[in-house]
Amino acid sequence: MDNSYDAIMARKNEIIKNAVGMDFDKFENPGIGFDYEKMMEATGYTIDEIRRVQSLFSIGNTPLIELKNLTELARKCAPEGKGARIFIKDEASNPSGSFKARRACTSVYQAKKLGYKGVVTATSGNYGAAVACCAAMAGLKCIVVQECYDSKGVGQPEIIEKARKCEALGAEVVQLTVGPELFSTVLQLLEETGYFNASLYTPFGIAGVETLGYEIAEQFRAKVGKDPDVVVCTNAGGGNLTGTARGLRKAGCKAKVIAASVNLSGLHMASDNQFNKKSFTTGHTGFGVPYTVNPDHSDVPRSAARPLRYMDRYVTVTQGSVFYITECLASLEGLEKGPAGNTSLAAAFRLAQDHDRDQCIVVQETEYTGAGKHINPQLSFARQNGIDIHFGDPKDEVPGKSIILPAHPSLIQVTDLDLDHMRKSRIKRAVGTHKDELTDEDIKFLVEETNTNEQFVRDAIASL
């Protein structure tokens, strides 16, 4: 068999069809769109069934913790009367140490049900540990493929820790140097092993995250007696936000959903030289922005993670601010967690200062921490790589050159990304060369894709 990059990629659709047990072609509409809800329903599981499956894996029902001291700190930085209550969903309490357990569980359960002997997943993040963890419980084999090293063989400590954890949970870890060809390696492994593709982006994965949003609504109502005003989600590939927002909606919760990513603008994600100049390997704009405007460039033909459909606002925070807030969480709340999951917490800390004191903001995840995956080793690694770390104003931070720890917590800011601009980019991407052939059904698809209205979509198309 021809295993060159192009040859493997040419077999992509057939390999994925065999490896997900789902024919994505049947969701395609005649024009540019596809039936997203039909694809989501094709999992065959209701949210109640997914909750039942997750409980079999001891996943979910994680604590919702009010961060009273961090709220107090935000109030000291806020104008009179401002400073919303900040809550955090302690997803690190899941078996694999992050919300990703929810995302992995449904895929692994489905793989087991369909008779696959193992699962393969492409991830350098917490998802690998989640798949390995669920596969261990289900008695399936597991291969995790990571982008881990630069061309000098230097690995990001955060990713190496995840390799360790995957191995500890019984997985085989395949480690690669920098490059998007990771996906062709995954396809080749799927073909070789006949395992299930536990992709981050299948409907199974995203449906698994819906329980997180649903639980937030339920727990919040029980604890506070109302719905939260805002839910902040760290955004990378978009699945976290998509699943959470869908779950909130299923629970009838109208909280605003705000996406937050670490600002890594200026760094190229496929750059060998810059790979170890970034101090965050996920939750950053390098994934968050492209996956928002073009969700369908993952390892499945149509991604179930479509964050633009659900986000009300998209903000960025700096690396230094996230490290800072991670230390605040330890020092003020006694909760030592991994930094990447605290991206949304840094945003929430600032957003709280714009909201009234009786309003409530939920940060919907924490992640486990450990060697390599912790504020101290990540700052240490950055310093070793020549990154200038100092106290100052985070707005002066230059990704890849400096990490500026706020000289005072009031200096933590959020920067809004232009959502309308991203919506127009999404439309441009989806329309491609079909501008003159668009049907009413296509327009309806674009309205849903961008969470806008017909006028917005028609204006955007006219300006192409």
Place this chain on the structure above:
Amino acid sequence: MARKGDWVQIHNVVLPPEERSSALPEDTKINPLEMWVKGYLQEDAEIGEVAEVVTRTGRHAKGEVVKVNPYFEHNFGFFIPEVLEIGNTVRKITFGGDE
């Protein structure tokens, strides 16, 4: 020298530079795509020699033997004084000073 049955790490070039994806920045394109996996060595081999391993999932994979009994060395990093300072600062603002 690695012995048959040893747990080893092997290294492979998956794609030489000329066979890599065209959509890569220059600094990445000049390098091959490399891969490391671990498994039980199937025959005695010198370090640097190509040999076959059987991985945790039972896959047979071939590559240059690079390490015998590979282990993780990542840790909590060097002392970062700023981390202590953050804690001190925010505790003081939130809870007040010693007085």
